[in-house]
Amino acid sequence: MSTNAHVIFVKRPGVDGAPADDNFGFEECPFPPDPEPGEILIKTLYLSVDPALRCRMNEKTGADYLTPWKIGEEAGGFGGLGQVIKSADPEFSPGDILESQFGWPWVAYFKQRQNKQTPLRKLDTALLGGNLTLPLTVLGMIGLTSYLGVKEKGGIKLGHNQAMVVSGAAGACGSIAGQLGRLEGCTTVVGICGSVEKCKVLTEELGFDAAINYKTEDVKEKLAELCPCGVDVYFDNVGGEISNTVINQMNKDSNVILCGQIAVYNQDLPYPPPIPESIESRLKELNISRTRFLVLNYVEKFEESLKKLAELVLSGKLKVRETTMEGLENTGKAFVSMMNGGNIGKQLVHVADP
Numbered sequence: 001m002s003t004n005a006h007v008i009f010v011k012r013p014g015v016d017g018a019p020a021d022d023n024f025g026f027e028e029c030p031f032p033p034d035p036e037p038g039e040i041l042i043k044t045l046y047l048s049v050d051p052a053l054r055c056r057m058n059e060k061t062g063a064d065y066l067t068p069w070k071i072g073e074e075a076g077g078f079g080g081l082g083q084v085i086k087s088a089d090p091e092f093s094p095g096d097i098l099e100s101q102f103g104w105p106w107v108a109y110f111k112q113r114q115n116k117q118t119p120l121r122k123l124d125t126a127l128l129g130g131n132l133t134l135p136l137t138v139l140g141m142i143g144l145t146s147y148l149g150v151k152e153k154g155g156i157k158l159g160h161n162q163a164m165v166v167s168g169a170a171g172a173c174g175s176i177a178g179q180l181g182r183l184e185g186c187t188t189v190v191g192i193c194g195s196v197e198k199c200k201v202l203t204e205e206l207g208f209d210a211a212i213n214y215k216t217e218d219v220k221e222k223l224a225e226l227c228p229c230g231v232d233v234y235f236d237n238v239g240g241e242i243s244n245t246v247i248n249q250m251n252k253d254s255n256v257i258l259c260g261q262i263a264v265y266n267q268d269l270p271y272p273p274p275i276p277e278s279i280e281s282r283l284k285e286l287n288i289s290r291t292r293f294l295v296l297n298y299v300e301k302f303e304e305s306l307k308k309l310a311e312l313v314l315s316g317k318l319k320v321r322e323t324t325m326e327g328l329e330n331t332g333k334a335f336v337s338m339m340n341g342g343n344i345g346k347q348l349v350h351v352a353d354p
């Protein structure tokens, strides 16, 4: 327990560049001294890597809630899961498993105090049914984003025969959002994603009616075939050309859940990025709602939503996929892989066992 190591950020990809493995380094660092009163010594077990971290690679993140990574310094993400090794905080004991959704350093061991910006939550592992990583997938920000996006912006009404389309459908949010759309009452759910294997997972494991591989198939043609009465709900994770194509097949008074625009995250654009004038006009003419969705604007609904998500997962109604890369030293690589579509479900990094 005397060695420690961390991921450092070594090179910006440039505001218009794609992230690469060599943007990150890995080196030994000092093991933290024993906790002072109020501090906890934590061992990292799992890390989450997320698309929004792409903004932290730029000198200016473009988002007031995100700070840029500094060259040569330790990198860090949002979600992480760890175990208490030593504690000088009466709320935590050695052996406790805890998580944070709002800031976890990419380091093997670190000390932290309980705080408001990156609150630590002790987990009741018995409630997780043996699946320790659920708080980094469906029972955390990913599940909340999908659930609250669908609930707050989807306009799904039971018995209205609505068709839902999800882009980035085999990813963390997309794979859950499509299943939730079905549970909320959509009668057709179509996913758009980037490989044959992903299409298979969506239709054979996750209950999507159909899937379109945007890399090899004509999205416009396939969508018209699969949603002959038009699209009523669009859970948009990607933006760009795919989203323009979907919006062009949306019905009057339908709803876009503007979750993310990953197709343009490597371009220096404000968020949400501008869309073509023709799409803007279509939205107006057909009264299609497309307002920004940010999960952090619904904090007061988190507790209740997590309860609902836990019921759905533990009853087997909602299935969860994850892709795990092994080793803290590969955290940067896992992030780059996820940005390039290497994941099915949530991309995680396994750092250590409890």
Ligand SMILES: NC(=O)c1ccc[n+]([C@@H]2O[C@H](COP(=O)([O-])OP(=O)(O)OC[C@H]3O[C@@H](n4cnc5c(N)ncnc54)[C@H](OP(=O)(O)O)[C@@H]3O)[C@@H](O)[C@H]2O)c1
Residues within 6 Å of the ligand: 050, 051, 052, 141, 142, 145, 168, 169, 170, 171, 172, 173, 174, 192, 193, 194, 195, 198, 237, 238, 242, 258, 259, 260, 261, 262, 263, 264, 293, 294, 295, 296, 338, 339, 340, 341, 342, 343, 345, 346, 347
């Ligand atoms: N609004 C919020 O509060 C909120 C919260 C969390 C996440 N988000 C957003 O939700 C979206 C999904 O996040 P996630 O964590 O669930 O990531 P994810 O979907 O698990 O991973 C990203 C996926 O995006 C796809 N992708 C990458 N480049 C693409 C491109 N040019 N065109 C189409 N697809 C592309 C890849 O899958 P393919 O193989 O299909 O290409 C990749 O697997 C992101 O845009 C993220 O920023 C928003």
